[in-house]
Amino acid sequence: MIEKTYQPAEIEGRIARAWDEADAFKAGRPDRRNAEPYSIVIPPPNVTGSLHMGHALNNTLQDILCRFERMRGRDVLWQPGTDHAGIATQMVVERQLMERQEPGRRDMGRAKFLERVWQWKAESGGVIVNQLKRLGASCDWSRERFTMDEGLSRAVVKVFVELHRQGLIYKDKRLVNWDPKLLTAISDLEVQQIEVKGNLWHLRYPIEGKSFDPADPSSFIVVATTRPETMLGDTAVAVNPEDERYTHLIGKHVVLPLVGRRIPIVGDEYSDPEKGSGAVKITPAHDFNDFEVGKRHHLPQISVLDIEGKISIADNSAYLEGLPEGAHEFADEMEGTDRFAARKIIVQRLDDFGFLEKIEPNVHMVPHGDRSGVVIEPFLTDQWYVDAKTMAQPAIAAVRSGATTFVPKNWEKTYFEWMENIQPWCISRQLWWGHQIPAWYGPDGKVFVAETEEEAIGNALGYYVEQEVITPAQAHEMTQDAGKRDGFITRDEDVLDTWFSSALWPFSTLGWPDEAPEIARYYPTNVLVTGFDIIFFWVARMMMMGLHFMDDVPFPTVYIHALVRDEKGAKMSKSKGNVIDPLNLIDQYGADALRFTLAAMAAQGRDIKLASSRVEGYRNFATKLWNACRFAEMNGCATPAGFDYTSAKETLNRWIAHETVRAVREVTEAIETYRFNDAAGAAYRFVWNVYCDWYLELAKPVLMGEDSPAKAETRAMVAWARDEILKLLHPFMPFITEELWAVTAPRDNLLVLAPWSRKAGFSDEQLAVMTASAASDPMVAPALLNIPTEQPDFTDDAAEAEIGWVVDLVTAIRSVRAEMNIAPSTLTPLVLAGVPAETQLRAERWSDVIKRLARVGDISFADAAPQGAVQLLVRGDVAALPLKGVIDFAVEQARLEKELGKAEADIKRAEAKLANEKFVANAAEEVVEEEREKREAALARKMKILEALLRIKNAS
Numbered sequence: 011m012i013e014k015t016y017q018p019a020e021i022e023g024r025i026a027r028a029w030d031e032a033d034a035f036k037a038g039r040p041d042r043r044n045a046e047p048y049s050i051v052i053p054p055p056n057v058t059g060s061l062h063m064g065h066a067l068n069n070t071l072q073d074i075l076c077r078f079e080r081m082r083g084r085d086v087l088w089q090p091g092t093d094h095a096g097i098a099t100q101m102v103v104e105r106q107l108m109e110r111q112e113p114g115r116r117d118m119g120r121a122k123f124l125e126r127v128w129q130w131k132a133e134s135g136g137v138i139v140n141q142l143k144r145l146g147a148s149c150d151w152s153r154e155r156f157t158m159d160e161g162l163s164r165a166v167v168k169v170f171v172e173l174h175r176q177g178l179i180y181k182d183k184r185l186v187n188w189d190p191k192l193l194t195a196i197s198d199l200e201v202q203q204i205e206v207k208g209n210l211w212h213l214r215y216p217i218e219g220k221s222f223d224p225a226d227p228s229s230f231i232v233v234a235t236t237r238p239e240t241m242l243g244d245t246a247v248a249v250n251p252e253d254e255r256y257t258h259l260i261g262k263h264v265v266l267p268l269v270g271r272r273i274p275i276v277g278d279e280y281s282d283p284e285k286g287s288g289a290v291k292i293t294p295a296h297d298f299n300d301f302e303v304g305k306r307h308h309l310p311q312i313s314v315l316d317i318e319g320k321i322s323i324a325d326n327s328a329y330l331e332g333l334p335e336g337a338h339e340f341a342d343e344m345e346g347t348d349r350f351a352a353r354k355i356i357v358q359r360l361d362d363f364g365f366l367e368k369i370e371p372n373v374h375m376v377p378h379g380d381r382s383g384v385v386i387e388p389f390l391t392d393q394w395y396v397d398a399k400t401m402a403q404p405a406i407a408a409v410r411s412g413a414t415t416f417v418p419k420n421w422e423k424t425y426f427e428w429m430e431n432i433q434p435w436c437i438s439r440q441l442w443w444g445h446q447i448p449a450w451y452g453p454d455g456k457v458f459v460a461e462t463e464e465e466a467i468g469n470a471l472g473y474y475v476e477q478e479v480i481t482p483a484q485a486h487e488m489t490q491d492a493g494k495r496d497g498f499i500t501r502d503e504d505v506l507d508t509w510f511s512s513a514l515w516p517f518s519t520l521g522w523p524d525e526a527p528e529i530a531r532y533y534p535t536n537v538l539v540t541g542f543d544i545i546f547f548w549v550a551r552m553m554m555m556g557l558h559f560m561d562d563v564p565f566p567t568v569y570i571h572a573l574v575r576d577e578k579g580a581k582m583s584k585s586k587g588n589v590i591d592p593l594n595l596i597d598q599y600g601a602d603a604l605r606f607t608l609a610a611m612a613a614q615g616r617d618i619k620l621a622s623s624r625v626e627g628y629r630n631f632a633t634k635l636w637n638a639c640r641f642a643e644m645n646g647c648a649t650p651a652g653f654d655y656t657s658a659k660e661t662l663n664r665w666i667a668h669e670t671v672r673a674v675r676e677v678t679e680a681i682e683t684y685r686f687n688d689a690a691g692a693a694y695r696f697v698w699n700v701y702c703d704w705y706l707e708l709a710k711p712v713l714m715g716e717d718s719p720a721k722a723e724t725r726a727m728v729a730w731a732r733d734e735i736l737k738l739l740h741p742f743m744p745f746i747t748e749e750l751w752a753v754t755a756p757r758d759n760l761l762v763l764a765p766w767s768r769k770a771g772f773s774d775e776q777l778a779v780m781t782a783s784a785a786s787d788p789m790v791a792p793a794l795l796n797i798p799t800e801q802p803d804f805t806d807d808a809a810e811a812e813i814g815w816v817v818d819l820v821t822a823i824r825s826v827r828a829e830m831n832i833a834p835s836t837l838t839p840l841v842l843a844g845v846p847a848e849t850q851l852r853a854e855r856w857s858d859v860i861k862r863l864a865r866v867g868d869i870s871f872a873d874a875a876p877q878g879a880v881q882l883l884v885r886g887d888v889a890a891l892p893l894k895g896v897i898d899f900a901v902e903q904a905r906l907e908k909e910l911g912k913a914e915a916d917i918k919r920a921e922a923k924l925a926n927e928k929f930v931a932n933a934a935e936e937v938v939e940e941e942r943e944k945r946e947a948a949l950a951r952k953m954k955i956l957e958a959l960l961r962i963k964n965a966s
Contacts, residue, residue, distance in 0.1 A: 012643050012753050016636035018600025018629075021749045026143060028748070034762045035080075035148040037087035037532070048084040049532040050076060051516050052149060053540050053548070054157065056095035057131060058102050061141035063574040063582065063620065064541060066592040069147050070605045071571060071612060071686055072539045076148050077741040078681050081766040087532050088148060089519050091155035092136055096444040096508045097192060097200065097381055099135075103127050103443075120442050120503075127443050131156075141593060146601050146744045148762065155519045157511045158445065165518035166445045166511045167461050169559065174449075174459045178397045179437070181457065183311075185301045186436050188389030190319035191382035194440035195393055197507060199547050201386055203375040210372035211238045211357060212287065214365045215247055215264040218272060222265075224364040231256070231264060231275070232367055234286035236374060237296070238360070239353040241266065242323060242344075243314040244273060246292040248303055251277035253288050267365040268356065270334040276307045295390040313390045319349045349387070394438040394447060394504070398554070402429045405553035414553065414563045417684050418615045421542060421570045428546045435551075437507045444505030451500050453479075458499065470499050513551035516564035533560060537567040537684075545570070569684045571612060577621035579936030595625050602743035603629035609742050610690035631698060632746050635739070638702045639732060639750050645713045647728040648755060655730050656804050660720050662712075663727040664806040665813035666705045669696065670734050671804045674767040677738055693738050701731060704817055708859060729755070737767045815849070815885050816856045822882045823864040823891065829958045830880070830897050831905075837867035838896060843875040843888040880965045893965065903962050906955050913952040920945035 029035065037049075050072055055065060072088065080086040103126055104115055115123040139154065155162060173179040186195040214230040216222035223229045233247055247264055249256035260277040280303050281290050294304030295313040304311060312329050316322035323329040324345040330338065344352060360366040377386040406429045408414050409422055416422045438447060450458045450466040456473065460466035471485040480488075488495035511518075516535055520528040534556070540549060549568055556564035575581055576588040583589065595604045599622075606628040611618040655667045673696035680689035705728075712724045732754065740747040740761050751761035823840070832838065840860070842853055850871055853860065857869050875881050878894030893899075920941050923929050930938055 012636070012640045012750070014640070016633050016746065018602065018632075018745065019597070022144070022146075022601055022745045025745050025748045026146075028760065029148070029762060030151075032760055032763075033152075034760055035086075035088070035150050036152060037085060037150045038528075039085070042083075042085035045083055045085040047087065047531050048076075048079040049087040049089065049535040050537060050539065051089045051519060051535055052091065052147075053538075053544070054091045054093040054155075054512060054515060055138045055142075056098050057092040057135040057138075057156070058095055058098045059092075059138045061138055061145070061592055063590055063592050065138070065142070066145060066604065067571055067574050067608045067612065067618065068539060068541065069142055069145055070608045071569070073145075073147050073605075073744075074609060074681065074686060074689075074741040075537065075539070077744060077762065078766070080148070080762065081737065081740065081764060083765065085531075086148075087150055087153070087528075089153060089155070089532075089535075090139070090142070090147070090149035090151060091157070091515075091519060092139065093508060093512055094131075094156065094158045094444060096439055096441050096505060097194065097196065099127060099131070100441055100443040101192070101381060103130050106130065115442065123442055144593070144596060144601060146605065148744070153519075157508070157515075161521065161524075162511065162514070162518045163445060165514050165522055166506065167448045168523050169514060169555065170448055170506070170510075171459055171461050172559075173396065178400060179459075180395055180397070181392060182395050182434070183390060183392050184395070184434065184436070185295070185298055185388045185390055186393055187377065188317070188387045188391070189379040189382050189384065190317065190387055191384045192379065192441075193317050195389075195391070195436055195438065196379060196386070197436075197509065197547065199544070200380050201377045202380045204378050205373060206376040208236055208372050208374060208376070210234050210236055210286070210370040211360075212367040212370070213238065213241070213267065213291075213360060214367050215267060215291075217259070218263040218265055222364075224367075231259065231289050232287040233289050233291045234370075235291055236372060237293075237353075238356050239321075239349050240293045240296040240314065241291060241356065242269060242321070242329070243293045243295050243312040244271075244291045245294060245304065245309040245312055246273050246307065247275050247289055248278040248281045248292050249275060249289050250279060250281045250283050252279075253281070253283040255283075255288060267363065268340060268359055271332055274307075274309075276303075276309075278303050278306065296388050298388055301388070301390075311390055315349060315387060315389070317389070319384075319387055321345060321347045321349070321352050393436045394449075394506075395434040396437055396510075398432045398435040401554040401558060402432045402550070404557040405429060405550060408553060408557060408563050414566055414568060417567060417569045420615065421545060421568075424542070425545055425550065429550055435507075437510050438502075438504040439507055440503075441505050442503075444508065445511055447502040447504050447506060449502040451502065453498070463499075463501070466499060467495060471495075509547050509551055512548060513555045514559075516552055516556060517560050522559070529560075533564070534562050535565045537569055538565040539569045539571065542570050542572070567684075572615065572617040574608070574618045574620050575936065577619050577623075579617070579619050579939045580934065590620055590622070595622065598622075599625045599629040600632065600745070602632050602746045605744075606631065606690060606694075606742050609686045610694065612686040612690075614685065631694060632743060634698055634702055635735070635743075635746065636750070638697075638706060639754055641706060642728050642732050643754060645725065645728070647713075647725040647732070649726050649729040649733065653726050653730060655727060658723055658727055660712075660723055660727075661809045661812055662705070662708055663723055664809035666701070666727060666731050667804055668806045668810050669700050669705075670731050670767075673700070674734065674738060675803065678766075681741070690742055693742065697735055697739065701735060704813075705731070707863070708813070708816075711858075734767050736761060737764060740764075811885075812852055812855075815852060815887075816859060819882075819884045819889060820860060820864045822884055822889065823866065826880055826882065826891060826961070827865065829954075829961075830893065832893075832897065834865060836896060837861075837865055838891050838893065839868045839870070840864070840866045841876060841879065841890040841892060842869070842871050843881075843890050844873055845871065845887045849887050878965055880961045899962050899965065903959065906959050906962070910952065910955045910959070913948050913955060916948035917945055917952065920948065 033039065052072065053068060076086050076088045107114060142149070170179060187198065187201050189196050212232050212234050214224060214232055216230050220229040231247060235241070244266055249260065251257065251260065259275045262275050263272050264275060266273055280299060281288060292300045292303050292309065294301045294309055295311045296315070310328060314321060314323050314326065314329060321344045323341045329341070344355070347355065357366065378384065379386055406426065409425060416425065448459060448461060450460070450463065450470065452458065452470050452474065458466045458469045460469055471480070471488060474480045475482050475485050488498065517529060517533050520526055520533055522529055538549065552564045556562065573581065576590065580586060580588055592604060603625050607620070607625045608618065610628070611620070611624070658664050658667060673692055676692040677689045680692060709724050709728060712721050715721060736747045736751050744762065748761045751757060751764070827838070842849065853869055860866055860869065875888060875890035876892050879890035879892040882889045882891070923941050924945065
């Protein structure tokens with residue numbers, strides 16, 4: 011018995027438990043042992059994370075695919091898990107220690123601190139997993155993985171050692187994004203570019219050999235900089251070789267102000283003659299572009315900051331080399347000064363000596379750490395790198411050849427741009443939480459990379475014996491006595507970038523490097539669903555690692571979804587206060603309503619503008635479905651055993667069969683091609699408009715009439731179409747459909763494991779063989795529940811022509827009544843003009859329905875439409891509504907013309923804004939998009955008004 015009202019909170023937990031108890035999501039179920047596999051890996055959320063709207067969208071789309079393919083009889087593995095999230099997790103635990111006034115991690119020591127992190131992970135980590143379950147994610151939770159599980163850690167170590175052995179991992183001194191608060195290198199993804207109101211300082215650098223005079227421009231060259239504090243590390247001034255103002259100076263030198271170091275003027279195209287003075291200071295150790303210029307011109311790399319962003323030059327040999335007398339005193343004075351305090355001191359000193367030409371206000375982007383919030387420093391340091399350029403080549407070729415394709419395809423351009431300009435990948439992080447780098451250092455700094463410490467010790471002893479640093483006897487003694495080799499080698503303290511381990515996710519989760527059977531069955535996966543922001547950080551790196559270690563792409567398709575924005579189109583952010591919490595929406599409207607909303611709005615390449623009103627609207631859709639099922643139940647609708655919908659006799663029932671099959675086809679094809687919004691839209695239109703609004707409405711007289719074969723058939727067809735609807739909607743709205751599946755009829759199976767509504771490719775002969783073997787093989791019988799029987803696409807064009815005509819006629823009349831402001835109580839006559847005999851018979855058969863639903867008084871037939879009638883063209887037939895005397899055409903025309911004027915004014919206003927280049931360039935993206943939408947809405951309104959005016963003109 012279906013409850014009177016639909017209450018999501020009352021059913022969702024119970025349904026989730028039923029799925030768990032049945033192992034419904036488990037990959038490799040016995041009944042699927044011979045089924046074709048289908049696998050997806052979840053983009054592992056941070057173990058510190060909480061469900062946000064991006065997660066909700068991403069996982070809803072994955073779940074639609076998994077539930078769809080599971081119902082199509084495939085052996086589905088949706089691999090779940092979480093990422094250890096190095097920086098984020100370490101920060102959480104360090105903050106917890108601080109709040110509890112406990113010793114910090116450095117006081118605690120590495121081993122004790124890591125114990126605390128694992129303790130936190132066990133107690134509080136993975137909250138997001140339970141939140142994903144609330145969303146309805148049908149992952150195989152029994153296979154949940156964590157990027158620091160023992161098996162995954164072995165995979166990480168093996169990959170590092172193998173790539174190092176092949177020369178694809180190495181150590182180098184390069185610039186990195188350095189966080190002076192967290193004291194670690196961070197990835198580009200962890201850097202936020204924030205617009206800052208700063209200054210542009212124009213500095214005079216004296217030309218060597220000339221007497222510096224602030225009033226004599228020929229005695230100096232002006233450089234403009236936003237970072238005067240890094241001038242201490244300048245090693246050149248660059249000018250464009252095509253810039254006639256400076257060509258005579260290329261090869262000469264300037265004297266670095268305050269410091270006195272002699273540095274060259276070099277010609278380099280990096281310098282833009284159109285910007286500033288056309289000359290730029292080059293500080294290779296503190297700017298990524300300058301680093302590349304420095305490499306081209308073999309310039310020294312002088313770092314003048316320490317890891318905390320403080321001036322560090324007193325003992326810096328590179329800085330001190332070549333300094334004149336007196337500069338050492340300045341170095342001592344500045345030592346240990348914070349970079350921003352140093353900026354003020356240096357600017358003041360430059361001004362005092364005439365080296366400051368001017369200061370201009372300057373709004374520019376400044377990199378900040380997304381977690382620490384501090385300004386990120388380009389920092390020269392020794393780090394571990396992957397030769398990404400070499401590893402990128404097969405990954406580029408795979409996409410070019412079509413082995414992997416992007417949906418939408420335009421993202422391939424972004425992929426190629428990144429991959430073809432790829433830089434070495436910095437994989438080391440100065441953290442404690444993460445995969446510690448498997449490298450050990452000997453007494454002289456020699457590096458030994460190995461999978462275990464024992465292997466590293468063996469390699470080190472062999473090396474130092476060969477180098478005659480120790481004798482074979484000493485090596486043997488150290489091998490036998492661990493105490494004697496204590497401290498002989500020390501392990502690298504750094505850990506690996508989180509993206510390194512997640513790059514292995516598609517195969518490490520399946521048991522690699524062991525020869526697990528899951529690898530052969532589920533790798534490569536079928537599709538990756540992810541956001542555009544990690545195409546480079548994760549997608550590209552999975553491609554590299556998959557091709558290198560598995561000799562195959564990790565996925566043939568990458569579906570890139572867009573952003574979820576607020577209802578005005580603005581990007582959600584805590585600072586704006588416009589973040590929408592998906593868990594709040596689930597509490598308020600149910601998981602199904604949120605899921606359907608996200609799917610319905612997930613058009614390829616278009617961001618989602620989410621408003622709670624949209625979710626509420628789809629909650630109403632769920633209620634509509636619930637009430638339709640209650641209506642069927644209250645009218646005794648049930649599908650008898652052996653019912654064959656293709657054998658229906660009644661035109662109305664053959665029509666709904668035709669429409670159901672068409673809807674299934676549309677939804678199936680849309681999901682197969684990742685057009686989630688089209689799939690949801692087709693399902694919505696069929697359920698709400700076709701089934702609820704038309705079929706049930708047209709069936710009411712039969713269902714409420716006397717018992718008859720037509721009534722029995724209609725009851726069966728209502729129930730059959732309802733079941734097909736539950737299947738059709740299940741991937742989108744799993745909770746409500748599973749509940750209704752259970753309460754509308756006696757069932758032997760859960761809906762999640764029921765067959766999809768279309769053929770699965772089995773012939774009648776194959777099904778007969780399987781059925782015959784079911785008695786002797788108990789494993790076959792459950793499988794039959796999951797195999798959609800082979801059925802041709804049912805069509806009945808005659809039924810569609812008849813019922814479709816009735817639907818279109820009623821719809822057209824309703825539309826005109828609304829346009830003309832005709833009161834519901836007013837019954838208008840209907841004249842069918844010049845229609846063929848077939849249409850006349852059709853109108854007579856359905857006259858009662860037409861009169862009731864279209865508010866029509868009398869239906870008549872004539873050779874031509876009467877004078878003063880509004881004419882409608884319905885599937886080639888002329889339907890006329892004589893409205894003379896019913897409405898005042900002149901008044902109605904005046905009203906519509908007034909509405910037309912408003913619409914045209916709205917169009918003009920929006921087009922004026924969009925034609926304004928300044929508005930388009932400076933207004934927020936969501937504001938511009940809102941104007942475009944206003945224009946489109948006004949244009950659509952104008953077209954409808956013009957149609958109505960034309961009808962009045964023809965009727966007058």
